Amino acid sequence: MIFDRNAPDARLIGIEYIIGEERFRALPEDEKRLWHSHHYEVKSGSLTAPGIPDLAEHAYFEDLVTTYGKTFHTWQYDRDDFPYGIPQLMMGFTEDGQASDEMIRARDDRLGISTSGKRANRADIPMPEVAPGANAWESGRTVQTRIEERDFAR
Template identity: 40%
Template structure:
């Protein structure tokens, strides 16, 4: 490598061109919620397939780097020790509830990507815990996902929808019709030690096929 060959050193971030937006919830305080821009890339193949994401508070050139998220398949998550699983949140409700959107994708590409994300799990740390501060302050914050209706900060949802020209309610309706499962209704975690559940609050954690009239 010669000095000045920028392309040779940018490979680590060049593949982070997959963009989507969602809402992160502090696991130790679910009332604290942050609209988060995800810029993700693939790492690994086969059973070790994983996405890793850089997280920002906006899409502007001066956006604050909030932290990182790692996304793995359900198979990989189930292979982790229980003590590790407490750090990983499900994406099931976020997909079916319309919380995750990829506004730069075509509708078909977005649906296919969301079907892929549906049963994945994310491990997210915000190293800039409160983006309202001028510099990162305090300890890294373990973030969680929305897991049921009525949990989202309505103002954040409205602001996000206006920014990207989307309707979370419309996305929610279209997703459940296309994917065909009932929307999970799982309570937010009671403590950092609570393990995530994808589909149900108790009993067998498996999907329910949506009833149609």
């Protein structure tokens, strides 16, 4: 489950399914387009587990670095006070420069963390090779959800 913040009154804004590399490699090619790798998010320090001690967080991310996620955001909370519209497929960051420095700084300040410190702390986690088919959005095209009205079978 994805929440907008780490607080008791946090709003549920999406869901992410996470699978291991072996399961990802067995997916049909069309399905793989919907999934993103976690290699960069873990190694860069941009993915965090707020409130978890560094040692436990590191162990968690040692396992997560080789996984793949399919994420749907159900609420664009920065635009509306209600989850209007249809869920949107989201991808993860895969290289430096995709997330604005200002956004990262604001998050770090809010949580009292250091992304660069987390990156340094995770330097010993091996960088996996990303399985073919993941991060399809990097090609410049992406898959998205849409509302389509159709007749139903009777």
